Amino acid sequence: MLKGHNWLSRFKQWMMYGFIVLIIVITIALFGIITYTSDSAKQNSRRVFESALWNALQLQVQTYRLLNYLVLLKAPDLPLNGQAYFEYDLLMSRIDLLRDGEVGTLVREFEGGRTTRLLNIMNGELELLSFHISKLEEGDLSYLPSLIDRIQKLDPQLNEFVGLVNNGSNAFINNQHQILQSKLHYIQLLSIALLLCLLCLCFFMAKSFSQLKFAHERNKQLKADMQNSRSDKADLLGFINQQVRPPINAILGTAKTLNQSSQKVPEALTKHIEESGQQLLHTIEMLSDLSLLEAQKLSLQPTTDDLKAQMEAFVELTEAQMSRKNLACALYIDPALPDSIHLDFGRFKEIVLALLQNAIAHCPAGSISIQLRPSALAAPTVLLPDGTYETRVMQLAIRDTGLGMPNNLQQSLRVNPNLPNQKDSPDANTVGLDLALCHKLIYLMKGEMHFSCVENEGCEFWIDLPFYIPAGQGFPIPKEPIMPSSQSQKTALILEQDMNLAKIIELQLTSSNIKVSLAQEDDGHSSFDQYDLILLGKFSGLDSHLEERLLDCIKTGTTLWSYQSLDFRHTSLDPKALSFPLTQRKLSPLIKALFLDQPTQKDSK
Known part of the structure; x- marks a missing residue:
């Protein structure tokens, strides 16, 4: 008919x-x-x-x-x-x-x-x-x-x-x-x-x-x-x-209790139960938010909180997934951003997790770098909420070294619903639940999404989001670096083939007043005595000669760190083990312990 x-x-x-x-x-x-x-x-x-x-x-x-x-x-x-x-x-x-x-x-x-x-x-x-x-x-x-x-x-x-x-x-x-x-x-x-x-x-x-x-x-x-x-x-x-949240919370509580009890319960099993429960809760929340968005009933609920602490907590939620795929991850938060901001952190969390899930899905091996920095875009003209006095824009940049996204997925994500003659945001059947909700939330929060993908080289997303400055807080006060300017500037060497990861670690150390040098491989004759810190990553050419040179520089007071500690278990080297994701919160106490609490032989010289 x-x-x-x-x-x-x-x-x-x-x-x-x-x-x-x-x-x-x-x-x-x-x-x-x-x-x-x-x-x-x-x-x-x-x-x-x-x-x-x-x-x-x-x-x-x-x-x-x-x-x-x-x-x-x-x-x-x-x-x-x-x-x-x-x-x-x-x-x-x-x-x-x-x-x-x-x-x-x-x-x-x-x-x-x-x-x-x-x-x-x-x-x-x-x-x-x-x-x-x-x-x-x-x-x-x-x-x-x-x-x-x-x-x-x-x-x-x-x-x-x-x-x-x-x-x-x-x-x-x-x-x-x-x-x-x-x-x-x-x-x-x-x-x-x-x-x-x-x-x-x-x-x-x-x-x-x-x-x-x-x-x-x-x-x-x-x-x-x-x-x-x-x-x-x-x-x-x-x-x-x-109706579903209480029984899931009960399951999560049981898994945590079993993990802390004296009974012999495999730790991996309890972690898997807890992780699966968290993912299920997150999926239910995404479905609920997506349906509210489609019904035009979702309203933002901004709160004032610590940006750096929240961002690091969001990234650490994906630690287990990255660990299973042996993915390296580093987070750098620009000190120019305020400590406390007024933002809907619940929706911001969903955006961050969606982009990280997408990076993990398209990255079978390699690294994921995350930067949070001020954006070059002008702040939108909006009505300021109570208790705030200014609107600014920050940029979240997430880059992976994976396979890249398919072309049909890229075309769907390039839609900007705020522009004239543009269709609506992509649906979950086209780009998946995570990215569909992420795309809608970004433009609901008056933000913008841009990305670039190269086949077999990975993708990089740039998300510009406006936020509000709470009343009584102006421009961030410059913090005293971990290494005071009165002392001689420390030096560090990063041996890492993955420049995507190495550049984020360089930013983290540079923010602590440490001069950083990058090297993708050892040339076989350079001296390591000039460095106060050597960070060993993934690189080729670990032989007895390099091991001997590293042992010699340790005797002169050089400190070794590594996030690939398993690669050195059959050597005489005993570097300080670092775990992913690498954040400034994890590195700060280690840097303080090295350069402030324990004077080295290099300082005495």
Whole structure:
């Protein structure tokens, strides 16, 4: 039934197009005929007709005038002084007017060419009279009777010619009248057809407007029904969330109790139960928020809290997943950001976790770097919440060294619903639950999403989010670095092939007033004695020679750290083990213990 309805709609559409084309064709034909039968064309035909008849009569009159002149000519009138030539030339000019131009063309068509033959005969006879005229001009009147006689003999032919021209002119004008009448008839028919088409078009337009109004009302009703359905779904998910959360919390509490009890319960099992429960709770929260967003019922609930502590806690929630895939992760928070900000941290957590889950999913091996820094974008003009005095923008940058995202997923995420002529945010079936909610939340919080992906090299996301500065807190006060400026600046070397990870660790150490050098591999001859700290990451070329050089620099007071401690279990090296994710909160006490509490041999030197 729906298929038949679509066919009928297409038929109506093509019929409407056909009527429009027909109206255009009829209008063009109508105006073409009107233009063709315009006053200028009629005036031209009438002028030619009147000229033919007038010139024929003038030929007759001028012949009689010449004849009268010759009859009245006497000996006392001599010499003529060209008067005879003048009268003769005037008569011959009438012959020329009837033979040339549009008048000649029209005259030749009269009476099947009879007029042309008569005109040629008269022209020949008059041409022969030129000799007699010349004699008269010389004063010889003996040729005058012969001249008068020959002109009088032309009278029957002249009368016949004028009669033929008169009859032909009448026939011509009658024919033109019939042509104009037929064209007028065509104009009337085309006008009637145009009027009928316009009436049909008006009928179809009225019908279309009626259907459009019905479709608009139906669409409005469907939108209302859809909104009610979304509201019902949001209420249902909220009810499910309320009912499911207590038993899940009970399971999590049981797992934590078993982990802390003296009973021999595998620690991995309790951690897995706890992690799965947390993921289930997070999924339920995402479903609830997504349904609230679709129902346009989700409202932001900003609170004032410590940005650095919250951000590090969000990243540490994915520690178990990264550990299972052996992924390295480092977080750097720019000290230029305020300590406490006013933000909906619950929604910010969902954005961070969604982007981290996406990075983990597309990164089978490698590293994930996270930066939180001030954004270069101008803060949006919004109404400030109570207890705040300024709006700023921060940028969350997450980069992985994985496989990159598929092209269809990238195209779906490039949609900006705040721009005109843009479709809505991608749905969960296209990009997944995490990214669908993340995309909607970013633009709900007046933020922006940008990303870049390279196949087999990974992706980088840039999320710009506005936040509010609580009242009483201005620009962040510059903190005293862990290494005071009064002491000599410490140096550190990072041996790491993954520059994505190494650059974040460099930023972390640089914020503590430590001069950092990066190296992707050991060149085999450089001395390590100049460094106070060597951080051993993932690199090639660990041999006995390098081990011996590292042991020598340890004797001079150099400290070794490593987040790849398992790679050194069969060596004499015993570096300080670091765990992922690397955060400034984890590194700060280690740096204090190294460079403040325990003076090294390098300091004494």
